[in-house]
Amino acid sequence: MTDRSPGAPRVLDVDSLKALAHTLRQQMLARLQREGPATSAELAAEFGADRGATSYHLRQLERFGFIEEDTGRSAGRRRFWKAVPQDLRLPRRSDDPAVAAAAEEVGRQWFERGRHELDDYLRNRESFGEWAEAVMHSYGSTRLTPDELKQFAEEYIAFLKTWHRGPGEDSPGARSITVLFNAFPSPDGRAEA
Template sequence: MKDDEPQELHEPYVLDDPERLKALAHPMRRRMLTLLNLHGPATSTTLGELLGAKTGTTSYHLRQLEKYGFIEEIPERSSGRERWWRRAPILRDMRAPHPDDLAPGDRAALEEFHRAGYEEDLALVERFPAAYRADPDWAWGSRGLVRMTKDELKAFQDEYVALLLRHGHQADDAPPGARPLYVRLFTLPADDG
């Protein structure tokens, strides 16, 4: 944790509300959040140009993201009909809920949330070889096979996220030469097929 950041930015934010999961399962909203992360604050017009979408469409999706607390307006930059948006700070350590923490009827929203994320992850995996050839100092991968208990895996996850938060920067505090990086980690049992 960086010394100048509030503690709540480092607390896990669990998406245990099915409506929030549904809001983040929408492909355009996911792309909008990615663009806000990559490029910083933007308007619906700017996002529409980047996404090839009409301003009315991007405005609607921005309002949905605001409704569920994923973005916030920047009042000091907004004027008249032009509203500027940024990612909400709560999103530093956002985690999906355990399926057992959702009502059975709400688990489909969790599945859709994961499905959308997996599609993004597969696209990144396909880009990795070309990124590595272009500049191996910026594209790094790791593979391993270890044995852990569930408690050890949970502790590893928490330490991994803490490490990302300690070494990573937000767009507005990144030092010169810092680049946005996609970072993915997933684990699955090796003895299940």
């Protein structure tokens, strides 16, 4: 049984991965996570998508537990959707080709979105004013065993969770911040026995 308690990691299964692998679904989920609830009509207009298709994709995201109806805002046929806060994880490995392919696609999309956002920020950093002065880029390396690398990643995620605020939980002057994290064996440091 999968632990779905708040804050518990959710390792995505093949069906959830396939549902999330659709580009528009990824975009809508990211939008709901960052900016808060929206209707299918608002999301369709924002992404230049067909309203019917947008509704279908939202139902798929709901079906797999990524979003839920915001019943406090919804009224009649006007349904607002909100992201379900959760620690989404890709499977580390899989011998099942379908799981491996779906995880690779979702991971690629996450990486591409992060890279695009970083590139966009760097091209326009002067327009961010005081935010540009608060930004930090860091590059470093260390030597770890596979178990230590897993522990390092879990400690990083735990630390990030202490700073998490969803839409509507902001401090005055807060804005959405993209945080990229990659920790992997250096290409020149091949597996050593």
